[in-house]
Amino acid sequence: MTGEGLKNRGRTRADVDERRKAVEERTGTGLTNIGFLSFDPLAASKNIENMIGAVQVPLGFVGPLRINGDHASGEFLVPMATTEGALVASVNRGCSAITAAGGAAAVVVSDAMTRAPVFRVRDTRHAVEAAAWVESNFDRLRQAAEATTSHGRLLSAQPFSAGRSFYLRLSYSTGDAMGMNMATIASEAAARLVERETGAVLISVSGNLCVDKKPAAVNAVLGRGKIVLADVTIPRQVLEDRMHAVPEAVAETCFRKCAIGSSLAASLGSNAHAANMLAALYIATGQDPAQVAEGSMVTTTCEVVDGDLYISARLPCVEVGTVGGGTRLPCQSEALSMIGCVGEGKALKLAEIVGAVVLAGELSTLCAQSAGHLGSAHSKLGR
Helix, strand or coil: CCHHHHHCCCCCHHHHHHHHHHHHHHHCCCCCCCCCCCCCHHHHCCCCCCCCCCCCCCEEEEEEEEEEECCCEEEEEEEEECCCCCHHHHHHHHHHHHHHCCCEEEEEEEEEEEECCEEECCCHHHHHHHHHHHHHCHHHHHHHHHCCCCCCEEEEEEEEEECCEEEEEEEEECCCECCHHHHHHHHHHHHHHHHHHHCCEEEECCCCCCCCCCCCHHHHHHCCEEEEEEEEEECHHHHHHHHCCCHHHHHHHHHHHHHHHHHHCCCCCECCCHHHHHHHHHHHHCCCHHHHHHHCCCEEEEEEECCEEEEEEEEEEECCCCECHHHHCHHHHHHHHHCCCCCCCCHHHHHHHHHHHHHHHHHHHHHHHHHCCHHHHHHHHCC
């Protein structure tokens, strides 16, 4: 068998069918629908192990949504995959108001994926010495990290220490890939250099100061992946006609719900339901849905400005890519193509679209809640 044959062994359609049949026999469950595939299983060879089929998630779209971004400019029909009734209808309502208002601004203000190795040091003095070595030898650290990748660039190395634990929060530019794997491999190479030169002992390439797939204040403040800002001013008449709400009521709802309620709950993030839009868009376009844990730390604000409604969303952790990972899968690639985000040079565009869609969902939900329509909408569409 050739090297390529060995690599793909167990991943052909026949292998998938055989494995699924064994699972059916073992569990006594027919998996006819799971076994229905619209693509060659080899397309998922880098995405899953022990493949037995696929789970289909209903896919809809919202839009046209006008976006006035640095990279996403124009009107878009945006794919969303979800099993929650009323979500697509609600976001679509927000898109309608935003487009009627002339479109939402969306801007990527930072772009850096992080990984934070943890080392064991002898004592506090040793931690200080290791941090000083990193500061004096950043170029060597950068060369070690970048030797592992053709696209990644080490941007900074931030030291933290507590007792005999020493951390380096390494930040990377990762091109059009989401970049988690890239950052992990590069960080291990950099950490080994620190280990050799300082005597600090590498314990784990991820010390949880990254912070990956967990909500954390450090990421809410400093960001991880792409920090996206999105905002729009909705004229009073547009808000009343399309959303059946008034600016004053929406602004008060946002203040008492997103600001005060989130503060009392000590929530990391102050928003209406940003995770909903992120999850649906991530699943549709082949992103890692676990990154919604960080992505949900969105700050949504509303103000009445000259009688109209100003609404904004700050997304500190938009971790998306347009190459690699699930973006290679046929259905997800088609969904990315709907918004012109397939391949290289499109990741910043995708991030701006994510920001605008979250803004649309926040607008719609806050309007529905301020007008007392949320329950009736879910009763009609979500049951």
